[in-house]
Amino acid sequence: MSKDYVHTLEVKNLIARYGERQVLSDVSMTVERGEVHVILGGSGCGKSTLLKHVIGLMKPAGGSVKLLGVDLVEADEPQRNAVLARIGMLFQGGALLNSLTIRENVALPIKERTGLPDDVIDEMVRMKLGLVSMLHAIDLTPPELSGGMKKRAALARAMATDPEILFADEPSAGLDPITAAELDALLLNLKSRFGMSLVVVTHELASIEAIADRVTMLDKGFVIASGPLQEVKKKDHPMVRAFFDRASEAESRGTSVLDALSKESRT
Amino acid sequence: MIALEGPLTYDRVVAARAVLDGSTDEGAVVRLDLGKVTEADSAGVALLALFARSAAAAGKSVEIVNASPELRRTLDLFPFPKPDAQKAPATGKRLENLGTATVEVAELILQFMVLAADTAWFIVLGVVQRRGIRWREVLYEMSAMGSRALSVVGLIAFLVGATMALQSAQQLRTFGANIFVVDLIGISMTRELGPLMAAIVVAGRSGSAVAAEIGTMVITEEIDALKTMGLHPTRFLVVPKLLAISVTQPLLTILANVAGIFGGFLVAVLYLDVGADTFLSRLEQTLMLKDVITGLVKSVIFAQLIVSVGAISGLRTKGGADAVGRSTTTAVVAGIFAVITADAVASLVFYF
Numbered sequence: 026m027s028k029d030y031v032h033t034l035e036v037k038n039l040i041a042r043y044g045e046r047q048v049l050s051d052v053s054m055t056v057e058r059g060e061v062h063v064i065l066g067g068s069g070c071g072k073s074t075l076l077k078h079v080i081g082l083m084k085p086a087g088g089s090v091k092l093l094g095v096d097l098v099e100a101d102e103p104q105r106n107a108v109l110a111r112i113g114m115l116f117q118g119g120a121l122l123n124s125l126t127i128r129e130n131v132a133l134p135i136k137e138r139t140g141l142p143d144d145v146i147d148e149m150v151r152m153k154l155g156l157v158s159m160l161h162a163i164d165l166t167p168p169e170l171s172g173g174m175k176k177r178a179a180l181a182r183a184m185a186t187d188p189e190i191l192f193a194d195e196p197s198a199g200l201d202p203i204t205a206a207e208l209d210a211l212l213l214n215l216k217s218r219f220g221m222s223l224v225v226v227t228h229e230l231a232s233i234e235a236i237a238d239r240v241t242m243l244d245k246g247f248v249i250a251s252g253p254l255q256e257v258k259k260k261d262h263p264m265v266r267a268f269f270d271r272a273s274e275a276e277s278r279g280t281s282v283l284d285a286l287s288k289e290s291r292t
Numbered sequence: 293m294i295a296l297e298g299p300l301t302y303d304r305v306v307a308a309r310a311v312l313d314g315s316t317d318e319g320a321v322v323r324l325d326l327g328k329v330t331e332a333d334s335a336g337v338a339l340l341a342l343f344a345r346s347a348a349a350a351g352k353s354v355e356i357v358n359a360s361p362e363l364r365r366t367l368d369l370f371p372f373p374k375p376d377a378q379k380a381p382a383t384g385k386r387l388e389n390l391g392t393a394t395v396e397v398a399e400l401i402l403q404f405m406v407l408a409a410d411t412a413w414f415i416v417l418g419v420v421q422r423r424g425i426r427w428r429e430v431l432y433e434m435s436a437m438g439s440r441a442l443s444v445v446g447l448i449a450f451l452v453g454a455t456m457a458l459q460s461a462q463q464l465r466t467f468g469a470n471i472f473v474v475d476l477i478g479i480s481m482t483r484e485l486g487p488l489m490a491a492i493v494v495a496g497r498s499g500s501a502v503a504a505e506i507g508t509m510v511i512t513e514e515i516d517a518l519k520t521m522g523l524h525p526t527r528f529l530v531v532p533k534l535l536a537i538s539v540t541q542p543l544l545t546i547l548a549n550v551a552g553i554f555g556g557f558l559v560a561v562l563y564l565d566v567g568a569d570t571f572l573s574r575l576e577q578t579l580m581l582k583d584v585i586t587g588l589v590k591s592v593i594f595a596q597l598i599v600s601v602g603a604i605s606g607l608r609t610k611g612g613a614d615a616v617g618r619s620t621t622t623a624v625v626a627g628i629f630a631v632i633t634a635d636a637v638a639s640l641v642f643y644f
Contacts, residue, residue: 145339
């Protein structure tokens with residue numbers, strides 16, 4: 026496997042549309058080797074769309090995406106598949122296949138991507154499940170697991186083929202703070218042990234503080250801030266302030282019925 | 293001493309395994325020289341773990357020599373998992389299985405009876421209190437279960453009628469009894485095939501739809517949400533469907549009757565040389581109102597069965613997306629089975 030690329034991920038002037046509606050406008054970002062890059066922003070700002078473009082699930086309307094040195098827009102099907110074999114993706118709900126056991130779920134990408142003998146695959150599956158402390162649940166099916174366990178099993182599956190870059194879509198969504206913190210710690214641990222890059226989409230402040238090296242912040246499809254977390258936190262952009270200070274809660278609530286009524290009576 | 297060389301990665305694992313398996317080391321300690329191994333990934337580490345496991349099973353131990361610090365770090369990354377515990381074989385469970393199955397069937401029958409009682413009660417309550425029945429939903433379901441099935445029911449009944457006339461034509465002609473094709477088609481369509489064909493088509497279309505809708509609502513906790521809000525799922529979901537199908541099913545059956553008889557009519561006129569006038573006057577003589585009514589009564593019974601079976605399969609859904617698929621299959625299979633069984637019983641009851 027060649028590792029001769031400069032940036033793990035390079036997005037240049039990406040434009041995305043759903044029909045007439047432009048969801049991403051001129052988005053550029055880079056992810057370097059071995060860093061944790063957090064894409065953040067409020068709901069509906071285009072985070073998930075960006076992620077889908079980056080892993081080639083959607084075709085951009087403009088701009089380019091270079092993943093592990095390969096231009097996904099120009100690459101043909103075999104090239105794209107070769108790149109996809111070197112990335113891992115942790116989906117929001119885990120996206121484990123319910124009809125398969127955890128063992129079969131984790132073995133699936135290895136079987137698909139390599140021609141290894143069955144006993145080696147099984148050994149790999151158990152190593153990966155050992156990494157996320159899920160070995161005890163190996164023969165259960167996803168509906169029998171709790172939310173946190175599903176995420177850990179999904180993480181084992183995302184790690185199955187030794188990815189060079191791991192994408193995680195809201196890893197802590199729907200988890201309690203303790204489980205979420207554990208998952209964050211696990212992600213960081215795996216990242217530092219295996220030296221892979223990590224791209225995390227999230228809006229959980231605690232999670233961002235815990236894991237981010239650099240962040241890219243989106244609002245309404247535009248990049249409004251990017252850089253090391255500590256620098257971005259000091260920016261004056263109103264959305265950045267709103268996000269990190271949560272001071273604008275009262276503002277964003279808007280006027281209440283009571284406000285409106287009292288205004289009515291005044292005028 | 294066994295020596296491996298080169299990268300120990302996905303594409304090299306099979307070759308490396310051949311080296312490991314080909315070696316015959318007699319000592320109690322197998323020495324593994326990794327001095328020339330440049331890198332390893334999880335497949336390579338898994339291979340080494342397997343090797344260590346099989347060596348341990350043979351009463352030997354493995355010693356790694358000459359591994360570079362980087363390689364040692366990689367090997368250290370992965371846990372060495374315990375082998376799977378042997379599963380205890382299941383024995384002597386036949387009686388237990390029989391008991392479980394019996395309880396399950398009893399539960400199913402009870403659930404069916406409760407559903408029937410609930411729907412009857414909610415319909416009476418809805419009519420008396422003049423609220424609680426979602427009439428807009430009833431209209432929507434009538435369009436979904438009835439008018440959208442018009443073309444397929446009509447076409448199938450037409451083909452069945454025509455085919456039946458054609459098949460019997462040969463026999464009837466032998467006896468010069470061509471005219472009796474009218475009796476055959478008229479009575480069998482109205483009493484049996486019209487209601488049955490319409491019900492089978494609707495069981496496939498709407499029984500499955502009911503099960504899939506309710507099943508999906510179960511796994512997304514929407515049914516629990518309804519209960520929490522104080523809405524009875526039967527009242528909210530099943531009653532509108534039952535009311536709708538009770539209206540549309542007899543109408544579809546009438547369509548099936550007409551289409552089937554028309555199919556028979558065409559064959560009789562074009563192929564059996566029965567005149568159009570003769571056909572119609574004979575039909576008037578032989579077809580009793582009782583036959584038609586019997587068929588329509590049966591169609592209402594079938595309709596209740598289709599929706600109830602669909603609703604119960606949906607409500608019994610447990611698990612994920614695959615479970616919804618299973619419920620849908622059950623709804624169609626059990627629905628058609630229930631319809632045909634009911635038809636057999638009804639034929640006995642109305643046989644006079």
